[in-house]
Amino acid sequence: MKFIKRYFSLFFPIFSITIVFNMYTYTQDLLESYKKNVNKNYSIIISSSKPIKHRTIYDLIDDVHIIEKIDTNKLTQSFASTLSKENLDLLRKNIPYFYNIVLNYFPKSSKLRNIEKNLVNHKSIIKVETFYEKHNSFTEMVILTNGIINFFIFIVLILSFMLIAKQVEVWYFEHLRTMEIMALFGASMFKRTSRLFSMAIFSSALSSFIVVSVFYLIHNNEVIKRSILKMGLYLADFSVWTTLIESLFSSLLVSFVIILLVVFAQKD
């Protein structure tokens, strides 16, 4: 019972750090996938009075992925049955040139306004359609959701850090007499607190193992997989070893740093 109590005092805060770290990575991956997906379906349309060289657009906007000239023949063809040949020719002659611009990234609203401003300033460009309103409300929602998630993750991390620091402090004072005796026989601070470090290693290893198991199940759960695919999202393959190493490394790093800070804050 004493063993369980001793070892699990550090387990819960370290476990919450590990799970929160993985949740953050998972949500960021989902968000990136969402942004890519949105970006794939998102483009800016411009119309101009004269044909525009692709080079000109590249100079006006950074990170352009594709520039496509929209074929206006298809558009005018739909009027063939209702308009006379002369009128149709006149329409074809006067219809502006349309271009579809796809970016390499998912722009923020402010960036989008800049892009629009740059394009409009070009003398041949008549109109720019960035679908700002739709885009704006959508990005705001994504940013807000991401912000809320990050805020909660931050709070959980802070609380977990404080809890680890508190547990280390409690351990330190509980074992003060033992450490004093060890010091009388020439033990260094590391030797005196070696049990604390072994507790952190045990807790980090166990929590990493549990977290990796949980995320493995999430990644391989058919219901979750289907929902993600339904949203048009794609998550990279889950690597057990990479996740395990990342979790173990992050939890060990955090716990060791907190232990060292608390221990060295005490009088040697």
Add this chain to the structure above:
Amino acid sequence: MDNIIEAKDIYLAYDNQANIIKNASFSMKEGEVIVITGVSGSGKSTLMKALYGSIDIINGSLKVMGSELYKTDKFRIRAIRQNIGIVFQDYKLINDYNVEDNVALPLSIQGYKKAFCKKQAKNLLAHVNLALKAKRYPLELSGGEQQRIGVARAISHNPKIILADEPTGNLDEYSSSIIWDLFQRASIELKACVVVVTHTLPSELYDFNYRRLHLEDGVLNEIY
């Protein structure tokens, strides 16, 4: 032969209070035994603490194993302490460790392998007639048994110096004789300097080759 302990005109006091030890001088070579006597409160334990670097001297010079204790850094103090075995009046055993682990503590601090520590602890426990209690915890044992563990711990790492503060003060004759026998063997076989602080000279000392220092009103005198 160099002195292992060399105290010259030392003054000791706690936090700027009146001097507890005044102008004390003595030295020890390897294998020597010194018994420091004096009434309660005469400063015997304070002198002992100064010898393992727990309190600084106010004035004078105190060299242990060639290092001026109050001038040396904490790493050197640690190294010196690894060559000292201390026996405390209140035993200072770790209650969470079993008897065997308590005896092996100085060895494990010095990084010896677990198997070696266990073997050494078992040998010493046999010497103090506690081999059968190796897996018991200190609080399950009597005062005499705890002090025998304390002595076994103090000599487990073959120290150059053994410091014992009232080691047999409240013990029965049997435990007392085992402890004094171990001190004698440590001084002869390990060539360790043994400093024992006691308020009365025990009968076991009749067969002992030792020097006696007496503390009275903060003044240390050698009694011949």
